[in-house]
Amino acid sequence: MQCRSPWPGQHGRYVARPNVNSEAGDLMENDTPAESDDAKTNRRSGVIVRLINLFGLVAIAGTVLSLAASQHWIADVVVQFRVQYLMLLVPSVTLWVGKRFFKRAIVGGLALAANLWFVVPYYSPQDSTMTTTPAVPNSNQAALRLLVLNVLRTNEEIQATLEEVVDENADFLFLMEVSHDWNSHLQGLKDRYPHQQLICRDDYTGVAFLSKYPWKDVEIIDTGDANPPLDFIFSSVGDQTAGFRLIATHPLPPFGAELTDSRDRQLNTLAKRCQSSLPTLMVGDFNLTPWSPRFRQVLDVGQLRDASQGYGISPTLTPLPTLMGGLKVDHVLANCRVTIRDFQLNSCLHSDHQRVIVDFHITATVP
Numbered sequence: 001m002q003c004r005s006p007w008p009g010q011h012g013r014y015v016a017r018p019n020v021n022s023e024a025g026d027l028m029e030n031d032t033p034a035e036s037d038d039a040k041t042n043r044r045s046g047v048i049v050r051l052i053n054l055f056g057l058v059a060i061a062g063t064v065l066s067l068a069a070s071q072h073w074i075a076d077v078v079v080q081f082r083v084q085y086l087m088l089l090v091p092s093v094t095l096w097v098g099k100r101f102f103k104r105a106i107v108g109g110l111a112l113a114a115n116l117w118f119v120v121p122y123y124s125p126q127d128s129t130m131t132t133t134p135a136v137p138n139s140n141q142a143a144l145r146l147l148v149l150n151v152l153r154t155n156e157e158i159q160a161t162l163e164e165v166v167d168e169n170a171d172f173l174f175l176m177e178v179s180h181d182w183n184s185h186l187q188g189l190k191d192r193y194p195h196q197q198l199i200c201r202d203d204y205t206g207v208a209f210l211s212k213y214p215w216k217d218v219e220i221i222d223t224g225d226a227n228p229p230l231d232f233i234f235s236s237v238g239d240q241t242a243g244f245r246l247i248a249t250h251p252l253p254p255f256g257a258e259l260t261d262s263r264d265r266q267l268n269t270l271a272k273r274c275q276s277s278l279p280t281l282m283v284g285d286f287n288l289t290p291w292s293p294r295f296r297q298v299l300d301v302g303q304l305r306d307a308s309q310g311y312g313i314s315p316t317l318t319p320l321p322t323l324m325g326g327l328k329v330d331h332v333l334a335n336c337r338v339t340i341r342d343f344q345l346n347s348c349l350h351s352d353h354q355r356v357i358v359d360f361h362i363t364a365t366v367p
Contacts, residue, residue: 056092059085063111073260082291143359150353153177157350178206244279271302279337304333
């Protein structure tokens with residue numbers, strides 16, 4: 001930019017001269033050093049390190065608070081995230097060792113080991129030592145298939161969801177959060193599942209049990225809660241000559257001390273029903289992960305084992321599309337007279353839960 005000089009030049013003409021102030025400003029701007037690529041990289045690395053450090057400390061705090069899970073409902077909520085703590089602690093402990101923060105690394109390593117203690121058994125074969133009565137499977141029997149799915153109350157793709165379910169060719173279906181909109185669609189499956197027990201509700205407590213085979217008896221158990229569990233007795237099914245019991249439930253989520261007590265009371269009441277000579281399955285969305293001492297209490301009371309043991313820790317509830325966002329809350333438990341042949345999880349496009357599919361045999365007691 002140029003301006004006219006107030007002084008005349010040669011021949012009495014005014015001459016233009018450069019704007020000194022403008023050039024000085026431009027010179028100052030040009031003299032400001034730009035941030036180098038190395039500096040940017042170092043700044044980003046510093047942010048990542050601080051985040052890893054923070055997440056590691058959070059995981060340690062959660063692991064420590066989990067020690068009180070059997071005494072307080074908040075600690076019981078915290079303990080459900082053991083897998084997430086494990087995933088956060090691995091990079092954190094690695095960082096602390098590399099930075100020579102040995103005290104922090106030791107504490108983090110202990111927290112890491114504590115969480116591994118609960119997770120590793122799910123990658124080991126099922127423990128058969130808990131069998132209290134000698135039993136042998138009948139090799140001539142075809143395995144029965146059970147499917148358990150929380151369909152999601154807000155799910156509007158009812159027909160598409162049922163098509164996914166029916167394609168699994170299960171002998172028994174237990175569906176949860178079933179509203180009245182599902183009633184006619186489920187009735188339409190009577191050709192394949194003629195035996196149905198439907199309790200359709202427009203809140204989160206609706207359930208449906210569908211079977212290819214008739215049951216001898218069914219009881220809607222009054223536990224004093226809004227969501228009634230179902231207790232089925234089958235005398236014989238297909239090639240399975242022995243009768244068995246199947247208990248299906250969906251306790252309320254533990255949002256507060258009162259609801260946590262309701263969930264625990266219901267699960268323990270049902271576990272006591274499993275203390276029988278009948279082969280027994282206890283299934284449903286328990287709103288409880290295997291990492292809680294309250295889950296282990298249910299196993300101990302009912303003398304049950306988790307059918308998913310030996311098949312990994314894949315989550316059944318995946319509200320977030322991330323590796324860190326899942327919880328293992330849908331379960332199939334069995335007593336010593338039920339032989340688990342296969343356990344698998346299949347995704348459901350229109351629900352935040354996965355389909356839990358279990359193939360099992362009823363075992364015959366050795367005389």
